[in-house]
Amino acid sequence: MAKLNVNGQALEVAVEPDTPLLWVLREQVGLTGTKYGCGVAQCGACSVHINGELRRSCSVPVGSVDSSDRIVTIEGLSRDRSHPVQRAWGELDVPQCGYCQSGQIMAAAALLAKNDKPSDADIDAAMTNICRCGTYQRIRAAVHRAAALKVAKA
Amino acid sequence: MNQSMPSIAAATELSRRDFIVSTGAAAGALALGWSVPLDAVAQGAGSELNVWVVVRPDERCVIRIARSEMGQGTLTGLAQLVAEELECDWSKVSTEQISPQANLAAKRAWGEMGTGGSRGIRTSQDYVRRGGAAARLMLLQAAANEWKVPVSELRVADGVITHAASGRSITYGQVAAAAAQLAPPDPKAIALKDPQTWKIAGKPLKRLDTGDKLDGSKLYAIDVRLPGMLNAAVRSCPVFGGKLVSFDFAAISGRPGVKGAVRVNDSTVAVVADTWWHAKSALEALPIQWDEGASASVSSATIAQHLNDGLSASGAFAQRNEGDAPKAIAGAAKKVEATYATPFLAHATMEPMNCTARVSADSAEIWVPTQNAEASHAALSEECGLPLAQCNVHRLDLGGGFGRRGGNQDYVRQAAAIARQFPGVPIKMLWSREEDQAHDFYRPISVCKLSAGLDASGALVGLHVRLSGQSINAYIAPQTVMDGKDRRQTQGWWAEPGDAQLGYAVPNLLIEYAMRNTHVPVGPWRGVNTNQNGVYMECFIDEVARAAGADPLAFRRTLMQQHPKHLAVLNAAADRAGWGTPLPPGVHRGIAQFMGYGSYSAAVAEVSVSSSGALRVHRMVLALDCGHAVNPDQIAAQVEGSVAYGLSAALHGEITIDKGRVSELNFHNYPVLKLAEFPKVETVIVPTHDFWGGVGEPTICVVTPSVLNAIHAATGRPVRTLPLKHVKLA
Numbered sequence: 082m083a084k085l086n087v088n089g090q091a092l093e094v095a096v097e098p099d100t101p102l103l104w105v106l107r108e109q110v111g112l113t114g115t116k117y118g119c120g121v122a123q124c125g126a127c128s129v130h131i132n133g134e135l136r137r138s139c140s141v142p143v144g145s146v147d148s149s150d151r152i153v154t155i156e157g158l159s160r161d162r163s164h165p166v167q168r169a170w171g172e173l174d175v176p177q178c179g180y181c182q183s184g185q186i187m188a189a190a191a192l193l194a195k196n197d198k199p200s201d202a203d204i205d206a207a208m209t210n211i212c213r214c215g216t217y218q219r220i221r222a223a224v225h226r227a228a229a230l231k232v233a234k235a
Numbered sequence: 236m237n238q239s240m241p242s243i244a245a246a247t248e249l250s251r252r253d254f255i256v257s258t259g260a261a262a263g264a265l266a267l268g269w270s271v272p273l274d275a276v277a278q279g280a281g282s283e284l285n286v287w288v289v290v291r292p293d294e295r296c297v298i299r300i301a302r303s304e305m306g307q308g309t310l311t312g313l314a315q316l317v318a319e320e321l322e323c324d325w326s327k328v329s330t331e332q333i334s335p336q337a338n339l340a341a342k343r344a345w346g347e348m349g350t351g352g353s354r355g356i357r358t359s360q361d362y363v364r365r366g367g368a369a370a371r372l373m374l375l376q377a378a379a380n381e382w383k384v385p386v387s388e389l390r391v392a393d394g395v396i397t398h399a400a401s402g403r404s405i406t407y408g409q410v411a412a413a414a415a416q417l418a419p420p421d422p423k424a425i426a427l428k429d430p431q432t433w434k435i436a437g438k439p440l441k442r443l444d445t446g447d448k449l450d451g452s453k454l455y456a457i458d459v460r461l462p463g464m465l466n467a468a469v470r471s472c473p474v475f476g477g478k479l480v481s482f483d484f485a486a487i488s489g490r491p492g493v494k495g496a497v498r499v500n501d502s503t504v505a506v507v508a509d510t511w512w513h514a515k516s517a518l519e520a521l522p523i524q525w526d527e528g529a530s531a532s533v534s535s536a537t538i539a540q541h542l543n544d545g546l547s548a549s550g551a552f553a554q555r556n557e558g559d560a561p562k563a564i565a566g567a568a569k570k571v572e573a574t575y576a577t578p579f580l581a582h583a584t585m586e587p588m589n590c591t592a593r594v595s596a597d598s599a600e601i602w603v604p605t606q607n608a609e610a611s612h613a614a615l616s617e618e619c620g621l622p623l624a625q626c627n628v629h630r631l632d633l634g635g636g637f638g639r640r641g642g643n644q645d646y647v648r649q650a651a652a653i654a655r656q657f658p659g660v661p662i663k664m665l666w667s668r669e670e671d672q673a674h675d676f677y678r679p680i681s682v683c684k685l686s687a688g689l690d691a692s693g694a695l696v697g698l699h700v701r702l703s704g705q706s707i708n709a710y711i712a713p714q715t716v717m718d719g720k721d722r723r724q725t726q727g728w729w730a731e732p733g734d735a736q737l738g739y740a741v742p743n744l745l746i747e748y749a750m751r752n753t754h755v756p757v758g759p760w761r762g763v764n765t766n767q768n769g770v771y772m773e774c775f776i777d778e779v780a781r782a783a784g785a786d787p788l789a790f791r792r793t794l795m796q797q798h799p800k801h802l803a804v805l806n807a808a809a810d811r812a813g814w815g816t817p818l819p820p821g822v823h824r825g826i827a828q829f830m831g832y833g834s835y836s837a838a839v840a841e842v843s844v845s846s847s848g849a850l851r852v853h854r855m856v857l858a859l860d861c862g863h864a865v866n867p868d869q870i871a872a873q874v875e876g877s878v879a880y881g882l883s884a885a886l887h888g889e890i891t892i893d894k895g896r897v898s899e900l901n902f903h904n905y906p907v908l909k910l911a912e913f914p915k916v917e918t919v920i921v922p923t924h925d926f927w928g929g930v931g932e933p934t935i936c937v938v939t940p941s942v943l944n945a946i947h948a949a950t951g952r953p954v955r956t957l958p959l960k961h962v963k964l965a
Binding site: 101123167181204205211215220 | 305306307308441442444445446447448449450451452453454455457458460466491510511512583584585586587632633634635636637665667668868869872875876877878879880883901902903907908909910911913915916
């Protein structure tokens, strides 16, 4: 039995402790916005925030977190797609197939939480998630746009 | 909805009746219940004006889409074309997808559903526009009838019909019910708009399908959850062509959640469990005995030998033979010769292969990401031994396609074969990334030797191309291969205009293809044969230009005077890139042009190579003439995407074979391009408005050669093998 805090809700799930958090989120909790891409922390499709840190949930055993750890998934980033990153992504029509974009958005949100005005080099270093459709140019522009939206909101 | 569509209603009722539906996870909340897609056609009432257009009383115009959406924007583009002719309010447009069973029941009223070969828009644009126009004419006639005025006195804009003489106006939603009762006009007799007058099509409108990609609520097939559903993980014999001998279920039967292990086909075993994680973990612990067969000794080295033999073998290999190229080259003042090689590549769609199936004695249904829903339907029917009418396909937007999920419906067959053994139980089959890498239909491997002769003035007098490699058609459509010849493999070197025509006129030209097949399954991969052929032709032309002492752009221009569209696109790329103008120190340019999928492409790349040999691609300018440009912003997105997919292959992409199987099983040793490596991309669309070309694939064929030619300019040495990670640049 694992006790979790996901998007502000406390819950208990019956699951072996070595189960990756990704699969607990998808199969037990029912939050499928977090995606499986590689299972070995290479692609970032499974990115979530744990206590504000960006983590690749395919490689986080559920037994390594407990109810004191705040897990935020794409579904919990905002209530209404109003997070600056989501707004910027929408404005610039970033997604193509969209499959990797939950992870991309979570990675960008984590970057902006620590760096209000990331440079291109900061974005290069932080945004290491794989996109096969090739939305990288728009992701870069949208991170800059999200930074501007965040300033405007503050 | 109109009663003429019983098939769609019947098809959707099943899923509506049987499942409680949640529309995915609400923001911040936990998703309860089940996640299945609503088959859109059943949603809400409305007046069906024809198979493409339904107008609702609340003014919403529903446009039906038969092609698959996998990120390429076809859904939005097709809706723009229909809406343009319909003259509706774009802000009130929504779309719904047609199922293959509905299409079948309606005698293929929606035409072809296959989405590959960059055909989604170009081969359906005519009939979908006529559908929109026919609906407009019916709506106008209904208003004319209502007001008892000649239809010629009416005007329409944004879904509002006006009669200037009497000052009256009425909306589409108000006349739709009456319009639906009218006899439809003959679609062939309708005059379509001049594209130069377009107001919705041709504009860089936002995509219609972005919203639910921003908050995780979009449902992909991998996300489907049904009541009582079990999950399956599969493994096929790692050696292609090998067989499953046996497996020891007793060794895993006590593991958590495991429900069974089954033979899927003669080379595949599946473990079925309550969750996929349980199924996958148990599969990894399952003792399996394979008969790896005769191909277990094949390696990349033996394949290379096999292909190299094709470069020198004699035989009737000519696909195109004009003049006498060998003689012209033998007698030329200067000869140039080079041999190039490109590897197998995997598609690596971000969403791995998956399909959810429920099969009983008299019915079968699947939830599937597919580029060809009709092929999925047929595969399901065949695999289950049930008539098409008893099979239903629920298609979901794809988490990437790139050619992997088209004609080859191997994953549908597997899911159906597993589900048959659990009658009535929905089974979600998902491949691990490792399985996805190990059992793709790979971009074929090939090598190419090119020879050219220059006369004393530096003019090209002869060109001889000998291509040797694996044939896609020989693997997926052997009936199309006659006498060992497969014209498709020489895509881009064809003489005929309109599709993949060579843009150069050479007095003596010989294009040969020696088919050298392997045991490795191959299939279409974004851009298909234009990828490698573009590299071979365009890198070699650069080498020939250097040998002639000519500027690569100027040299190409002299060969392209009979091909004005190719030339105009080349010039557009060169102009935007500032060909010939100074660059920052250490930065060098390369250029390429090629044609595929009915569109003309050219690129200029700017790169630098450090003293340690580190490559940086700084900027790429790509020009495209796709005839009509339906959505310039989405065309730019596709061009950007082609750069990412093409550069991934050029820099990193390689599938190698060892002991008959694939070595690169995940992204740690099959790396793909990341954001930090992505150059600044500028898209120049130069539509000539006199044909309909493709968009998704054409530009990928110029990405790699323009970069390699820029590297050649930077280092003074040509690059003739890929990927670049194995090439020492310093």
